[in-house]
Amino acid sequence: MLFSSLEFLVLFLPLTLAVALLLRGQPLLRWIALTSVVFYAFAGHWWFIVPMLVTTVVDFWVAIAIARELRPRVRGWLLAVSLAGNLGMLAYFKYSGLLVRTAESALVALGLEESARASRWFEVMLPAGISFYTFQTLSYVIDVWRGQAPAERNFVRFAGFVSFFPHLVAGPLTRHHQLIPQLARIAATGIDPRWREGVLLFAVGLCKKVLIADRLGNLVDPLLAPPLALDAPRAWMALLGYAFQIYFDFSGYTDMAIGLGRLFGIELPQNFNSPYKATSPSDFWRRWHMTLSAWLRDYLYITLGGNRCSPARRRFNVMATMVLGGLWHGANWTFAAWGTWHGLLIVLHHGLPAWERMSAFWQRNVTFLLVTLGWVFFRAESFGHAAQWFASLAGAHGLATPWTPETAALTGLVVLCLLMARLVPNSSELPLGRLGAVRQVALAGATATALLLMNYGSKFLYFQF
Amino acid sequence: MRPFAITVALLLGLAVAVNGFAAWDRGRHEARLRAASASFHAGQVVLGYRNMDERRFQRARLEAIPAPRIVVFGSSRVMEISTMLAGVPPGAFYNAGMSAATVEDFIALWSILERQGKRPDVAWFSVDAWALNEAQEEVRWLAWADEVSGFLARTGAGAAVDGPVPETLFLWYRVKELLSWTVLRTSVADVRRLAEGRRRHGTEVQQALEGSIVAESALGGRRGLRADGSIVYEAEYRHLPEERTREEAIRYVTAGRTGLEGFRPNAERAARLELLWARMRATGVRVIAWLPPYHPEAWRLIQADPARAAALAEARILFERMAARTGARFTDLSDPASIGCGEADFYDAIHARAACLRRLLARATGA
Numbered sequence: 116m117l118f119s120s121l122e123f124l125v126l127f128l129p130l131t132l133a134v135a136l137l138l139r140g141q142p143l144l145r146w147i148a149l150t151s152v153v154f155y156a157f158a159g160h161w162w163f164i165v166p167m168l169v170t171t172v173v174d175f176w177v178a179i180a181i182a183r184e185l186r187p188r189v190r191g192w193l194l195a196v197s198l199a200g201n202l203g204m205l206a207y208f209k210y211s212g213l214l215v216r217t218a219e220s221a222l223v224a225l226g227l228e229e230s231a232r233a234s235r236w237f238e239v240m241l242p243a244g245i246s247f248y249t250f251q252t253l254s255y256v257i258d259v260w261r262g263q264a265p266a267e268r269n270f271v272r273f274a275g276f277v278s279f280f281p282h283l284v285a286g287p288l289t290r291h292h293q294l295i296p297q298l299a300r301i302a303a304t305g306i307d308p309r310w311r312e313g314v315l316l317f318a319v320g321l322c323k324k325v326l327i328a329d330r331l332g333n334l335v336d337p338l339l340a341p342p343l344a345l346d347a348p349r350a351w352m353a354l355l356g357y358a359f360q361i362y363f364d365f366s367g368y369t370d371m372a373i374g375l376g377r378l379f380g381i382e383l384p385q386n387f388n389s390p391y392k393a394t395s396p397s398d399f400w401r402r403w404h405m406t407l408s409a410w411l412r413d414y415l416y417i418t419l420g421g422n423r424c425s426p427a428r429r430r431f432n433v434m435a436t437m438v439l440g441g442l443w444h445g446a447n448w449t450f451a452a453w454g455t456w457h458g459l460l461i462v463l464h465h466g467l468p469a470w471e472r473m474s475a476f477w478q479r480n481v482t483f484l485l486v487t488l489g490w491v492f493f494r495a496e497s498f499g500h501a502a503q504w505f506a507s508l509a510g511a512h513g514l515a516t517p518w519t520p521e522t523a524a525l526t527g528l529v530v531l532c533l534l535m536a537r538l539v540p541n542s543s544e545l546p547l548g549r550l551g552a553v554r555q556v557a558l559a560g561a562t563a564t565a566l567l568l569m570n571y572g573s574k575f576l577y578f579q580f
Numbered sequence: 581m582r583p584f585a586i587t588v589a590l591l592l593g594l595a596v597a598v599n600g601f602a603a604w605d606r607g608r609h610e611a612r613l614r615a616a617s618a619s620f621h622a623g624q625v626v627l628g629y630r631n632m633d634e635r636r637f638q639r640a641r642l643e644a645i646p647a648p649r650i651v652v653f654g655s656s657r658v659m660e661i662s663t664m665l666a667g668v669p670p671g672a673f674y675n676a677g678m679s680a681a682t683v684e685d686f687i688a689l690w691s692i693l694e695r696q697g698k699r700p701d702v703a704w705f706s707v708d709a710w711a712l713n714e715a716q717e718e719v720r721w722l723a724w725a726d727e728v729s730g731f732l733a734r735t736g737a738g739a740a741v742d743g744p745v746p747e748t749l750f751l752w753y754r755v756k757e758l759l760s761w762t763v764l765r766t767s768v769a770d771v772r773r774l775a776e777g778r779r780r781h782g783t784e785v786q787q788a789l790e791g792s793i794v795a796e797s798a799l800g801g802r803r804g805l806r807a808d809g810s811i812v813y814e815a816e817y818r819h820l821p822e823e824r825t826r827e828e829a830i831r832y833v834t835a836g837r838t839g840l841e842g843f844r845p846n847a848e849r850a851a852r853l854e855l856l857w858a859r860m861r862a863t864g865v866r867v868i869a870w871l872p873p874y875h876p877e878a879w880r881l882i883q884a885d886p887a888r889a890a891a892l893a894e895a896r897i898l899f900e901r902m903a904a905r906t907g908a909r910f911t912d913l914s915d916p917a918s919i920g921c922g923e924a925d926f927y928d929a930i931h932a933r934a935a936c937l938r939r940l941l942a943r944a945t946g947a
Contacts, residue, residue, distance in 0.1 A: 121755075121756050121759060159842070160844070216886070310581065311581045314581060314584070314585075315581065315584065318584070333835065336831070336834040336835055337827065337830050337831040337834055337835070339834070340830045340833070340834045340881060550584075552583040555581070555583040555584040555587070556583050556584070556587045558584060559583070559584045559585075559586075559587030559588045559591070560587060560591065562584075562588055563587070563588050563591035563592055563595075564591075564761075566588075566592065566759065567592075567595055567759060567760065567761040567764060568761045
């Protein structure tokens with residue numbers, strides 16, 4: 116079930132919210148957990164709920180056992196159980212396909228096409244959102260092990276933390292200290308919806324997704340089908356189009372998730388802060404997918420030694436974090452390349468004093484250009500595809516482009532998006548609580564159009580991660 | 581928040597009102613269409629087919645036609661197969677193809693033929709892989725759930741589609757149509773025509789069978805439907821340049837319109853199709869089925885994507901097993917090269933031209 120579907124908006128959400136408003140205490144938490152599981156079952160296959168329930172049950176009990184246990188060695192083993200369980204499941208569901216495809220390529224290279232074809236049957240379907248809830252429960256267990264968080268004793272509340280449907284399938288990656296206390300609060304006092312901020316933010320997100328990201332996707336996808344041999348202007352327009360498609364898609368989803376949270380009286384963490392206004396690659400990662408960046412910083416980068424080590428070791432820590440962060444986004448070596456690209460940008464930026472001498476204007480533009488070039492690896496289906504795209508960007512397939520209605524529409528949308536991303540306040544800066552009548556009517560017009568235009572086949576790009 | 585809520589409600593209410601009115605208006609004309617469908621004969625074509633409710637039209641036509649010897653079932657991908665292409669005398673062939681046909685559509689069409697005592701000798705099936713995809717929503721057939729229920733009850737398969745669930749689903753999808761941009765565009769055009777005093781699309785459809793039946797020779801580049809159920813595409817579609825066709829083929833796959841996305845075999849639907857074939861075979865009907873070809877570019881892109889390629893392969897295996905169990909003849913012709921069809925042999929990603937269909941029939945029937 117998608118947020119941008121009538122099933123969700125007309126059936127699921129009103130029913131879930133109406134019943135939740137009547138409940139208090141454990142029944143309210145049970146209702147939230149139950150409806151979240153139902154939502155998840157409709158996000159793809161019903162069996163998606165099995166790995167999520169396994170993660171929930173195992174990490175709930177492991178955390179309690181760690182909190183009770185005083186012997187460091189046993190606590191370490193218990194942590195290892197959780198890490199092995201979570202990362203093992205993630206590896207199985209998410210990365211077995213990558214291993215199969217890699218093996219398939221090797222078999223083809225060795226001339227064993229038949230065996231390569233057979234290996235396709237070993238591919239496993241990826242449950243939506245597994246990367247998100249796995250990281251959430253991992254951070255919880257690690258914090259309990261570090262003594263930085265108490266173990267949650269209420270299973271239903273913990274299940275609500277893991278499965279709360281607004282953030283379940285595509286974030287924001289919400290940490291235990293951000294959500295569990297809020298669930299405890301609404302259980303004690305009942306839900307106090309922030310209607311105005313919730314509904315209006317949801318509407319903003321819906322418009323971003325349906326009116327911008329989906330339209331861009333319709334124009335960009337045909338251009339990027341392999342084999343890719345575009346003239347340079349269209350290759351660049353496709354790249355810029357994709358850069359804005361993924362931004363408006365993902366930030367639109369996040370706005371909807373945060374808006375939905377507010378309808379349940381829960382504040383989910385901010386995930387975007389105008390990333391295309393970033394003045395350096397490091398700054399970009401403080402603004403793009405902020406909850407993932409914070410998670411990688413706290414549980415990977417700092418664990419590896421962070422900044423408190425030699426410059427060479429620090430560079431290694433950055434590279435390792437970014438490569439693994441890249442692979443978190445998808446089971447394809449192109450995502451590792453994307454992470455490597457960003458790791459290199461951050462390392463180079465730290466070692467480049469001249470950067471600080473540039474004006475903010477040029478810092479923003481150069482950062483935007485470098486980040487946008489990185490999207491080639493993110494969007495490409497293979498390194499060959501990426502190479503074709505880079506060749507097209509460099510003009511290998513011509514410098515002139517035919518002016519078609521599609522080209523005009525894409526150019527117009529890209530310019531509009533560029534202006535919005537640079538000049539308009541982001542969703543968290545919008546004064547939704549005191550939006551004037553004229554702006555409300557304008558937003559309503561866009562929302563009604565989005566509701567009519569909702570593309571039932573379209574999925575959020577970040578679902579696959 | 582009042583201005584926001586009121587504006588959204590007003591705009592959506594307006595969309596629902598326009599769509600609702602247009603749907604009601606179209607419904608009135610469909611009733612007249614059914615009455616008029618009986619006066620439609622070989623050598624003629626009916627104009628305005630694009631605007632018809634295909635299921636209602638087919639029901640009306642099957643009740644009107646004489647018993648055919650060959651009937652072809654399938655989606656729009658078979659609609660160009662005509663009596664001439666089938667190589668049989670006039671009246672011996674009927675094309676029961678319709679847009680996005682489902683297994684349940686096949687069942688309903690067969691039920692009507694059987695009830696009318698018009699059982700053919702041979703049934704051709706152009707089966708699409710998407711028809712067996714659980715993730716592919718197929719609800720339009722609910723318009724004739726009564727026929728499907730009756731067939732399943734007669735064949736002892738139980739009343740799987742009886743009860744409130746399909747009716748509720750059907751109602752829900754009708755509600756969704758009221759809030760659809762695509763439907764709204766059509767409805768606005770209909771309402772505008774009414775307001776401008778021009779003929780409604782509904783009127784054209786109704787008059788198509790009452791008065792817009794012309795000799796095929798007088799069709800003049802327009803789209804029309806022959807009395808044998810086969811389609812004549814408009815000149816604009818027939819003469820699309822190859823590059824446009826290729827672009828459309830790419831868009832078809834990259835935009836995720838193949839119906840193979842998220843493929844999960846629909847066991848219930850597969851069982852129903854097998855039941856239909858078994859029933860046909862038991863009554864002496866020869867069943868010849870095939871997976872129709874894709875445009876070479878679409879085929880290449882599908883094969884390049886492991887998920888879609890696996891989905892197609894899985895569907896093929898399901899059809900092969902079904903055919904083996906029921907004694908039907910099945911051929912996988914999804915690879916256009918298997919019947920020598922090139923890019924010039926397609927109108928778009930999935931619709932083959934007559935020359936390609938002729939080769940397809942020769943291969944599938946073993947003629």
